[in-house]
Amino acid sequence: MTFDSDILIAGGGLNGPALALALAQAGFDVTVVDARPAPARAGSNFDGRGYALALASKRLLAAIGVWDKVADHAEPMRDIKVSDGRAGEGPSPFFLHFDHTEIEEGPMGFMLEDRFLYRAFLEAMEAEPRITLISGTSVTDQTVDVGGVTTTLSDGGTHLAKLLVGCDGRQTGVGKRAGIKRTGWGYGQTALVCAITHELPHNGVAHQFFMPPGPLAILPLPGNMCSIVWSETDDNAAAIHALSDEDYMAVLRPRFGDFLGEIALTGNRFTYPLSLSVANEFVDERVALVGDAAHGMHPIAGQGLNAGLRDVAALAQVLTEAQQRGEDFASELVLARYQEWRRFDTATLVAATDLTNKLFSNDNPLLRAARDVGMGLVGAVPGLHRTFMREAAGLNGELPKLMR
């Protein structure tokens, strides 16, 4: 039997290329099938989208040779301030302040614009002879048999590989065709995403304001610029998104406050409905799911991409170790190790994120009092504080080797 590649990855977003690079580095021949044409993703204009990369994610990018290409554009998050507030009232007296000097690893994370990250992935994939990128094409069918998995592509071609990995988002075709069911629910909230310029320097401080309609995250980009992720109820969000830029800013200003001076909109505005969607199985015969295909979660703490990269590092490690011991890396036995590892972490993160959101997106005075006290407690107890910081930096749990 002649294989076209060892592993076919469906999906060329961010997790797909990251996995391809990690696997190619370990000696696997990989093909990435990306539904979108490459130039559409390589656009170099700022569009307002950015990622909060946890420290563990930064380490993965460094290990696969991508970090060097983006380091100059990344803004370290030195401090994270979390406060509970209501529009127009300012933050509550108790707030959490996470200062990076409290953990030895340095900044807890980095902000990076989407355009730089994807371009770096493209360059790294082009330089890697073990990776074949097929752009503007999607996987339309898949058949698994004893020897391998045959995929049919939208251009009519077929491709035989030992393993098929779905990095194709929460609508995952790979997962659906494998018959994997999902569990999930909506939050009745929509995230409004944009970037702003501001008068005063942000000094690398990220803010998260928990407000009754939903959280507002202010994440520092290079220069006097921040990325805003702002959650509102679905109806409110639709109404706000329909406003003119000027009126949109008039709604944002009182929520944002004036601590960075005058603020102005830059780039485009986006909306993302918030919902949870977790695959009941992360693997099937010769199939594995990664990132949102396995677990689309509420992006409340920017943990979506970070959780996806953790899948990438874990799957790459499980497959590489199996290959080096001579095991059939696509066997049920090996894939089960990946599922076991990631399902536990995912369940913990999903539960914590869900609970945080339910607790904070609320105007109940009793809950407000309770969480003010809670935040004060976390702030006052050094061990607890450190645990939260290490969680934000992605350093808790069983860390894959590529993230150590």
Place this chain on the structure above:
Amino acid sequence: MQATNTTVDPAEVAKFEAMAAEWWDPNGKFKPLHMLNPCRLDYITTQIAAEFNRDLTEARPFEGLRLLDIGCGGGLLSEPMARLGADVVGADAAGGNLPVARIHAEQSSLEIDYRHTTAEAMAEAGEQFDVVLNMEVVEHVADPLSYMTACQQLLKPGGLHICSTINRNPKSFAVAIIGAEYVMRWLPKGTHEWHKFITPDELFGLIEQSGLTPVDRKGFVFNPISWQWSISDRDLSVNYVTASTKT
């Protein structure tokens, strides 16, 4: 073919023939072996790489090495060794295992020479190997010293012998027989006979008497909390593995 001139106990062979078809089902009767396998493979690959100066990050690092897997069963060790490039002979005294092993190797596109024979018969025929894998076999043979001597004869000078078995003490009786056979039902009752278990010192003695030089010993330890096996430098109280060389 019926193996002759053998120390194999016929009652033991019949037991394994009954189980043969189950070999490759990860959730079947051989689940405990599938669970232990990554640990065994980690030990074996590390020892071979060190002895023959091979780089495990390369593709097919064991290219050019002739390897014998005694008691190969369904091929749980033979297949990984072949995938890593070794020229593998899988020998089993229970002929019923071999069709299962052959079919599976073909499905995996691997070439493995599976034979219904014994270590003694192969030694007598003058076969020579760089590596002899002798995993979970010695506790089933009728005459351990004559069996170990055959293993020694099968090695080329400079060859490597890896042998794993089960220790004999109250803990191994509780874990390997009461635990695995009666409580967890991991193995059919009667798979092991406790009096045939061998302590590490006894095994090192047998290895030395056969003319090999012991070089390493480690434990395989099952953690019931993480539900995983790991390699231990110190805990050889139940399952353990040894490496020895022929000078």
